[in-house]
Amino acid sequence: xxxxxxxxxxxxxxxxxxxxxxxxxxxxxxxxxxxxxxxxxxxxxxxxxxxxxxxxxxxxxxxxxxxxxxxxxxxxxxxxxxxxxxxxxxxxxxxxxxxxxxxxxxxxxxxxxxxxxxxxxxxxxxxxxxxxxxxxxxxxxxxxxxxxxxxxxxxxxxxxxxxxxxxxxxxxxxxxxxxxxxxxxxxxxxxxxxxxxxxxxxxxxxxxxxxxxxxxxxxxxxxxxxxxxxxxxxxxxxxxxxxxxxxxxxxxxxxxxxxxxxxxxxxxxxxxxxxxxxxxxxxxxxxxxxxxxxxxxxxxxxxxxxxxxxxxxxxxxxxxxxxxxxxxxxxxxxxxxxx
Amino acid sequence: xxxxxxxxxxxxxxxxxxxxxxxxxxxxxxxxxxxxxxxxxxxxxxxxxxxxxxxxxxxxxxxxxxxxxxxxxxxxxxxxxxxxxxxx
Numbered sequence: 001x002x003x004x005x006x007x008x009x010x011x012x013x014x015x016x017x018x019x020x021x022x023x024x025x026x027x028x029x030x031x032x033x034x035x036x037x038x039x040x041x042x043x044x045x046x047x048x049x050x051x052x053x054x055x056x057x058x059x060x061x062x063x064x065x066x067x068x069x070x071x072x073x074x075x076x077x078x079x080x081x082x083x084x085x086x087x088x089x090x091x092x093x094x095x096x097x098x099x100x101x102x103x104x105x106x107x108x109x110x111x112x113x114x115x116x117x118x119x120x121x122x123x124x125x126x127x128x129x130x131x132x133x134x135x136x137x138x139x140x141x142x143x144x145x146x147x148x149x150x151x152x153x154x155x156x157x158x159x160x161x162x163x164x165x166x167x168x169x170x171x172x173x174x175x176x177x178x179x180x181x182x183x184x185x186x187x188x189x190x191x192x193x194x195x196x197x198x199x200x201x202x203x204x205x206x207x208x209x210x211x212x213x214x215x216x217x218x219x220x221x222x223x224x225x226x227x228x229x230x231x232x233x234x235x236x237x238x239x240x241x242x243x244x245x246x247x248x249x250x251x252x253x254x255x256x257x258x259x260x261x262x263x264x265x266x267x268x269x270x271x272x273x274x275x276x277x278x279x280x281x282x283x284x285x286x287x288x289x290x291x292x293x294x295x296x297x298x299x300x301x302x303x304x305x306x307x308x309x310x311x312x313x314x315x316x317x318x319x320x321x322x323x324x325x326x327x328x329x330x331x332x333x334x335x336x337x338x339x
Numbered sequence: 340x341x342x343x344x345x346x347x348x349x350x351x352x353x354x355x356x357x358x359x360x361x362x363x364x365x366x367x368x369x370x371x372x373x374x375x376x377x378x379x380x381x382x383x384x385x386x387x388x389x390x391x392x393x394x395x396x397x398x399x400x401x402x403x404x405x406x407x408x409x410x411x412x413x414x415x416x417x418x419x420x421x422x423x424x425x426x427x
Contacts, residue, residue: 248404
């Protein structure tokens with residue numbers, strides 16, 4: 001415990017105690033001396049009596065004040081020592097009760113849910129049956145999940161992509177450090193860049209060697225997942241996340257100087273803008289012209305071929321690009337407030 | 340439910356508890372990554388490979404990387420530079 005703290009704790013206590021115990025004796029002496037000083041021969045007896053009564057009144061007043069202060073002080077001391085313990089014990093008990101209640105309700109809910117794969121479950125109804133039976137004919141996608149999220153429920157996916165874009169915008173507003181109007185860096189940016197030096201690899205051989213081998217494989221795998229989104233598991237979101245992981249690995253190994261050659265702020269803005277607007281325009285077209293069994297004029301192709309399933313593959317590519325750019329710019333913003 | 344499922348679910352619970360009970364932030368972050376990987380395997384067993392891929396890429400990859408950067412920003416991880424300064 002620091003010295004200041006102990007002073008702060010003992011000083012008022014000692015002071016008040018001293019005041020309380022010795023104060024009255026001192027006050028008595030003072031009054032007596034005052035009275036004896038005042039009792040000059042030319043003063044009358046009544047005046048003397050009055051002065052004495054006045055002194056007694058002040059003494060009573062002082063006494064009540066001191067008692068009040070002692071009460072307040074005792075309450076304060078109690079709150080600082082035992083009261084704190086009681087409060088923390090109460091906190092622990094309340095937290096435990098709340099947690100046990102939450103666990104109980106959650107377990108109860110889980111117990112009431114249908115078993116995994118139960119044919120009587122409310123989720124197994126004509127809607128999913130129709131999707132499974134007619135999904136391949138209507139969307140042309142072998143991977144029924146891709147057909148679901150990019151055709152039947154494409155509007156939801158547009159909303160998700162917009163949410164991701166808005167999140168990127170919010171992070172951009174919070175973390176981005178702007179340059180001056182003439183393009184010179186502000187002090188904050190210089191400080192952030194010097195802080196970012198700690199992340200620089202200093203040509204770490206293990207990291208750079210493994211990044212050289214792994215980055216192309218990771219990028220290729222992400223592209224494969226995006227392009228095969230309508231044929232095999234995966235799709236725009238997961239493929240985009242994998243691509244951005246590869247880009248972040250490259251950035252970590254080789255630094256901003258090298259990654260800045262192919263990925264700048266302009267790249268991010270252009271790619272996001274064109275991908276999102278392509279998605280919006282394509283989906284608007286198919287909502288107006290292809291819904292409810294109308295012919296949209298987009299060939300579905302043979303199911304299973306790489307170029308098939310109508311709009312699903314281009315939409316997957318758009319979503320994947322948005323996700324990859326957004327994740328990468330998240331990382332760059334967190335590191336030094338910009339690319 | 341076979342033996343592998345029970346082992347995986349047990350590890351999931353152990354990881355979930357360990358994340359909240361470890362004092363070191365870096366350790367709990369790595370345990371969290373392990374949690375995501377186990378969860379990805381469990382998604383695979385529940386026949387949803389789409390979710391498994393996303394969980395492995397986002398949960399174990401991107402989220403953890405962002406957490407690492409944040410920890411370094413708030414100086415919860417002692418970097419190489421501080422070691423170098425200490426050696427000097």
